[in-house]
Amino acid sequence: MSPSTRTRPKRSAERTRANILEAAIAAFAEHGFEGARIDAIAAAAASNKRMIYVYFESKEGLYDAVMRAAVESALVTLRDAANEELPPEERTRRLIRGYMHFLADHPRFVRLVSWESLAASQRASVAAADLVGGGLQRLAQLAERGVAEGAFQPIGDVRHLVAAVHGMCLGFFQRRSLLESLWGADLNDPGAVDALADVVVSLVLDGLRRRPAPADRLHPTPPETAP
Amino acid sequence: MSPSTRTRPKRSAERTRANILEAAIAAFAEHGFEGARIDAIAAAAASNKRMIYVYFESKEGLYDAVMRAAVESALVTLRDAANEELPPEERTRRLIRGYMHFLADHPRFVRLVSWESLAASQRASVAAADLVGGGLQRLAQLAERGVAEGAFQPIGDVRHLVAAVHGMCLGFFQRRSLLESLWGADLNDPGAVDALADVVVSLVLDGLRRRPAPADRLHPTPPETAP
Amino acid sequence: MSPSTRTRPKRSAERTRANILEAAIAAFAEHGFEGARIDAIAAAAASNKRMIYVYFESKEGLYDAVMRAAVESALVTLRDAANEELPPEERTRRLIRGYMHFLADHPRFVRLVSWESLAASQRASVAAADLVGGGLQRLAQLAERGVAEGAFQPIGDVRHLVAAVHGMCLGFFQRRSLLESLWGADLNDPGAVDALADVVVSLVLDGLRRRPAPADRLHPTPPETAP
Amino acid sequence: MSPSTRTRPKRSAERTRANILEAAIAAFAEHGFEGARIDAIAAAAASNKRMIYVYFESKEGLYDAVMRAAVESALVTLRDAANEELPPEERTRRLIRGYMHFLADHPRFVRLVSWESLAASQRASVAAADLVGGGLQRLAQLAERGVAEGAFQPIGDVRHLVAAVHGMCLGFFQRRSLLESLWGADLNDPGAVDALADVVVSLVLDGLRRRPAPADRLHPTPPETAP
DNA sequence: GATGAATGAGTATTCATTCAT
DNA sequence: TATGAATGAATACTCATTCAT
Numbered sequence: 049m050s051p052s053t054r055t056r057p058k059r060s061a062e063r064t065r066a067n068i069l070e071a072a073i074a075a076f077a078e079h080g081f082e083g084a085r086i087d088a089i090a091a092a093a094a095s096n097k098r099m100i101y102v103y104f105e106s107k108e109g110l111y112d113a114v115m116r117a118a119v120e121s122a123l124v125t126l127r128d129a130a131n132e133e134l135p136p137e138e139r140t141r142r143l144i145r146g147y148m149h150f151l152a153d154h155p156r157f158v159r160l161v162s163w164e165s166l167a168a169s170q171r172a173s174v175a176a177a178d179l180v181g182g183g184l185q186r187l188a189q190l191a192e193r194g195v196a197e198g199a200f201q202p203i204g205d206v207r208h209l210v211a212a213v214h215g216m217c218l219g220f221f222q223r224r225s226l227l228e229s230l231w232g233a234d235l236n237d238p239g240a241v242d243a244l245a246d247v248v249v250s251l252v253l254d255g256l257r258r259r260p261a262p263a264d265r266l267h268p269t270p271p272e273t274a275p
Numbered sequence: 276m277s278p279s280t281r282t283r284p285k286r287s288a289e290r291t292r293a294n295i296l297e298a299a300i301a302a303f304a305e306h307g308f309e310g311a312r313i314d315a316i317a318a319a320a321a322s323n324k325r326m327i328y329v330y331f332e333s334k335e336g337l338y339d340a341v342m343r344a345a346v347e348s349a350l351v352t353l354r355d356a357a358n359e360e361l362p363p364e365e366r367t368r369r370l371i372r373g374y375m376h377f378l379a380d381h382p383r384f385v386r387l388v389s390w391e392s393l394a395a396s397q398r399a400s401v402a403a404a405d406l407v408g409g410g411l412q413r414l415a416q417l418a419e420r421g422v423a424e425g426a427f428q429p430i431g432d433v434r435h436l437v438a439a440v441h442g443m444c445l446g447f448f449q450r451r452s453l454l455e456s457l458w459g460a461d462l463n464d465p466g467a468v469d470a471l472a473d474v475v476v477s478l479v480l481d482g483l484r485r486r487p488a489p490a491d492r493l494h495p496t497p498p499e500t501a502p
Numbered sequence: 503m504s505p506s507t508r509t510r511p512k513r514s515a516e517r518t519r520a521n522i523l524e525a526a527i528a529a530f531a532e533h534g535f536e537g538a539r540i541d542a543i544a545a546a547a548a549s550n551k552r553m554i555y556v557y558f559e560s561k562e563g564l565y566d567a568v569m570r571a572a573v574e575s576a577l578v579t580l581r582d583a584a585n586e587e588l589p590p591e592e593r594t595r596r597l598i599r600g601y602m603h604f605l606a607d608h609p610r611f612v613r614l615v616s617w618e619s620l621a622a623s624q625r626a627s628v629a630a631a632d633l634v635g636g637g638l639q640r641l642a643q644l645a646e647r648g649v650a651e652g653a654f655q656p657i658g659d660v661r662h663l664v665a666a667v668h669g670m671c672l673g674f675f676q677r678r679s680l681l682e683s684l685w686g687a688d689l690n691d692p693g694a695v696d697a698l699a700d701v702v703v704s705l706v707l708d709g710l711r712r713r714p715a716p717a718d719r720l721h722p723t724p725p726e727t728a729p
Numbered sequence: 730m731s732p733s734t735r736t737r738p739k740r741s742a743e744r745t746r747a748n749i750l751e752a753a754i755a756a757f758a759e760h761g762f763e764g765a766r767i768d769a770i771a772a773a774a775a776s777n778k779r780m781i782y783v784y785f786e787s788k789e790g791l792y793d794a795v796m797r798a799a800v801e802s803a804l805v806t807l808r809d810a811a812n813e814e815l816p817p818e819e820r821t822r823r824l825i826r827g828y829m830h831f832l833a834d835h836p837r838f839v840r841l842v843s844w845e846s847l848a849a850s851q852r853a854s855v856a857a858a859d860l861v862g863g864g865l866q867r868l869a870q871l872a873e874r875g876v877a878e879g880a881f882q883p884i885g886d887v888r889h890l891v892a893a894v895h896g897m898c899l900g901f902f903q904r905r906s907l908l909e910s911l912w913g914a915d916l917n918d919p920g921a922v923d924a925l926a927d928v929v930v931s932l933v934l935d936g937l938r939r940r941p942a943p944a945d946r947l948h949p950t951p952p953e954t955a956p
Numbered sequence: 957g958a959t960g961a962a963t964g965a966g967t968a969t970t971c972a973t974t975c976a977t
Numbered sequence: 978t979a980t981g982a983a984t985g986a987a988t989a990c991t992c993a994t995t996c997a998t
Contacts (some may be wrong), residue, residue, distance in 0.1 A: 061957075080393065082309040086993060096959055098995080107993065138327055159393060165449060166307065166389055179454050184457065203481075204474040211474055212443045219442020223392055226404055227438055230411065247431040248439055252477065254430070288982065313968060323984050326969080334968065507747055515978075534847065540972060552974085552981050610810065619903060631907050632832065638911065642928055649969065650848040657935075658928040665899045665908055666929055674898020676844060680858055681892055684865065701885040705932065708884075742961065767989060777963050782990065 061179050065103045067093040072100075077156035080163040081111055084129050118160050119179040122247040126183070136194035137253060143187070144217065144252070151221040152241045158221045182212050216248050294320040294331045299327075299341050304383035307390040331436055345387050346406045352377050353410070363421035364480060370414070371444065371479070372472040378448040379468045385448045411437050443475050519557045521547040526568050531610035535565050535615040572614050573633040579604050580637070590648035591707060597641070598671065598706070599699045605675040608724045610673045638664050671703050745783045748774040753781075753795050758837035762792055762843040799841050800860045806831050807864070817875035818934060823899065824868070825933070826926045832902040833922045838894045865891050897929050 049118060075084040090097040104110040126147065134142060151158055153194035159181070168177060187210045192198040203209065220227060224235055233240050298319035302311040313334055317324040331337035351376065353393055361369065388407070395404060414437040421427040430436065447454060451462055460467050529538040540561060544551040558564040575686035580601065588596060605612055615634070622631060641664040648654040657663065674681060678689055687694050753772035756765040767788055771778040785791035807828065815823065832839055842861070851860060868891045875881040884890065901908060905916055914921050 053991070064957090080307065080309065082307065085991095096957095097993090098959070099957085102957080144483075162389065163395055164413065165453070166393070168388060168452065172436060180450065181453060181457055187462040204470060205458075207458055208471055208474040209478065211447060211450070215443045215446020216439045217442075219446055220438060222389075222440070223407065223442075226392070226408060230408055231432075231434060243431065244435055248412040250430040251436065251439060254481075291982075312966095314966090323982095325984065328969065329982085377968090497998080517978090534761065534763065536761065539970095550978095551972090552980070553978085555973070556978085570848055616843065616847055619845070619907070620840060622906065634904065635907060635911055657931040659912075660925060661912060662925055662928040663932065665901060665904070666932060669897045669900020669904075670893045671896075674892060675894075676843075677861065677892070679849065680862060681848070684862055685886075686886060697885060700890055703887040704884040705890065705893060708935075745961075766987095768987090777961095778989090779963065779991080780961080783961085788989065 054136065064093070064095050064099055067102060068095055068100055068110070069113060069117060072110050073156055073160070076111060076114050076163070077159040079109075079169055084111075095148060115160060115164060118157050122150065122154070122157055122179060136190075136197055137198040139190065140194070140252065141249050143190070144213065144248050145242065148217050148220070148241055148248070149238065150246045151217060152235050152238075153226065155221065158218065161218075180214070181246055184214060187213070211254060213248070216251075219274075289329075291320070291322050291326055295322055295327055295330060295337070296340060296344060299337050300344065300383055300387070303338060303341050303390070304386040304470060308334075308394055311338075342387065342391060345384050348381070349377065349406060363417075363424055365428040366417065367421070368472075368476050371440065372469065375444050375447070375468055375472045375475070376465065377463070378444060378486060379462050379465075382448065382451065385445065385451075387444075391448055407441070411441060414440070438481060440475070444477075447471060450491050518547070518549050518553055522549055522554055522557060522564070523567060523571060526564050527572065527610055527614070529677065530568050530617065531613040532567060535561075536620055538565075569614065569618060572611050576604065576608070576633060581657065585711055590644075590651055590653040593644065594648070595703050597644070598667065598702050602671050602674070602695055602699045602702070603692065605671060606689050606692075609675065609678065612672065612678075615672075615677055634668070638668060641668070667702070667706060670705075673699060742784075745774070745776050745780055748797060749776055749781055749784060749791070750794060753791050754798065754837055757792060757795050757844070758840040762788075762848060765792075792832070796841065796845065799838050803831065803836070803838060803860060806915075817871075817878055817880040819914075820871060820928050821875070821933060824871070824894070825894065825929050826923065829898050829901070829922055829926045830919065832898060833916050833919075836902065836905065839905075840897065842899075843903055861895070865895060868894070894929070894933060901925060 055222065068089065070085070071228060074092065075089045078084070084107075086097055086100060089110075093099075099113045100107075100110060104113055164177075166179075184207070188207045191200065191210055193207045195202050221235070227233070228235055233243060235244075295316065297309070298316045301319065303310070303317045311334075313324060313327060315373055316329055316337070319383045320326075327334075327337055332439075391404075411434070418427065418433045418437055422429050422433070448462070454460070455462055462468060462471075522543065525543045526538070528546065531539070538561075540551055540554060543564075543622045544554060547553075554561075558567055609729060618631075619634075624695060638661070645654065645660045648658050649660070650717045675689070681687070682689055689695060689698075730938075731926045737911075749770065752770045753765070755773065756770045759765070764847055765788075767778060767781060770791070771781055774780075782792060785794055845858075846861075864889070869888045872881065873889060876883050876887070900914070908914070916922060
């Protein structure tokens, strides 16, 4: 019995599972946990309702698998960007750009995370919270390194800062359609996403307040230390 | 006490309507449109299911009333803050602080808006979108005035900036419980909210990148104090 | 206390009752017992739901009153036509014409009777059955008098004949809209009703079969008495 | 007996569908559209409520299927009778007898058509109207052929005549229980139906008015016996 | 493993009817 | 007498889940 012949049925089983998962991702992203319909998922997967229960045990089980898959794919995509060795500012720019492009390219991920954060009180799918929590902590470490290296000034709690940046980036894509119609823009266009990312980067690095020419920079910014 | 002056009739349309609306706000905020149960709302309002249909026509009608009420309360709270005549930086600080305190004080509003933005593709409750859209546009005008007055440097599209700030503020409270447990903080504490708001304000006004202070920075920020 | 002042409230009470009854006739005629809505009737009567229960005790009570009123109005209209002293043929013509005009002028009566005959198995409103039954018996007596007077030939059971004629007449108006659209006719037009009545009269009196000229009429019709 | 040849699987879509349809025919015939209860139909079909929606989509869908089935069965039964090549009088007799026996044998059909004609204004189930309308037109053609062949004298509009006959026949069975109790007869007895049909036939062919027999009337009615 | 039929608990909605004023 | 609010039982319809083949 060659391994290839033994693999055939398993292949098809895996494919069924994958089809269901794919259909479920689409459904849960679109309608949320309550709104998604098992019937519709089975139909979209060109499979049978019973199979969902065979492979995933219940609607909740399926939902968990969906969240796990989404988080996993996010991790894979984002890990690389975070690990590059670059000067703090450039690393910041890269991270923000990378994250925003990921969000732009994965609207279903954005929606899944959003639904999940709303339902968090009721269901116990820790996956998403872990992802966000873990990601935020990692970013906080990077930011602290920037401070330690003297590139960044310490404003308040670094973890707050990180959460703020995360909110900015995610927010654009949570309100994607509203903003697109408000701006007459199309966030499928990578150029548009770059421009948006640049706004975030500028804001994070330089802020909004106009300041005098760099020639006479002698004191650190906090004005109350002045007199 | 004559019966005609009795102010608390047991059968009062207004009171019943208000009870139902209150219960519905809680339910829709907690479970979203699909997840909320008419039965539960009627029970929580200590009223009868039928009354919901008398006063609100349908679940969707009730939902619309809830959104309208939420948006209205938000507008009332925010209008004042936006209308004050103050120098741009101070106005910015006030607006951000005011908005964040509003969000901190109205977690149900945060959830309602979040559910709504997810369901926007399916339902046509324009209320929330209008609020956010309108609010963003108003803020954009304010920011542009700041630029015109020479207080702000123009970074990218002002509307992008405004959306970014909105995302920051709202994001904190969308992920409220996650962040609270991550930070060991309690966002019911006004002080904690102030601190968070200050991070946002600092970020918006000054950015993160450390730069030498200008020679003539002798006084606190308000520019109009310089003769 | 003059009778006129004492009558005032009674007048208004009677008027309320009459309004309700009128609205109920319309509603029951249009939608039948199950389909009629108490709410709609109260609204159409520009009165209050409670009044219906005050005056008629229940939906069924109201329905009974409606049937009684309908039957009564029918009796009033039809009694005269039947009591005239005329030769049998003319009386037949008059009766049929009169009945058909009554049906044409009272579509709600037609519908009420039709609903009732369908619901007869379930409700015990004998009124309509009595009317039809009583009317049929009266007609049967008239027909028998015609036979006794030698004007009519006895075909089968006279009661069958009467039921057949009743079915013809009523049937036109039970299928009124279908026939109107099929014929391109308008049964509100008295002329059209007359024409229709003439068909019935001709059929009843002379039948369809063409027969030889009247000159050589020597024997009574029944052919089996011939040889 | 191999399992594959087993003809009575406990789970058979067709059987379930048929059971539901049968139960629905009974229910709609008995109570009409509004009065029929989905719960009761499911119970009577020894099936599950859900199945009704799987097979028929909605109560209205089920009702349509019921009407379609009823009409179809009527058409099958009546088509043959109408297509026979016979002399006009005999064809008339056959048609009337056939139709009346069909009505006597299918009381549910009578009730369904009656409910439908009352509700016609509200629902759009064209089936029944089409049947009656189509049937009437076909009969009208037959009658006109009789006139053309010289067997019938033209009285008024042929279409009126046909509607009248239809009303007679249907009317007997719409008022079935009333007439049965009035006559002390049982219309389940084919003989009784025949007698009733003969009344209709006599009326249609010869009318009621007594007239002297024509000289050459030597033989019983069937004209083809005269050489 | 895969399929389609079946089910029971639940969901929004409606109705006739009855209080309270 | 009249009014408007309230109610509980029912009604059409839906869903996740489980048999039977």
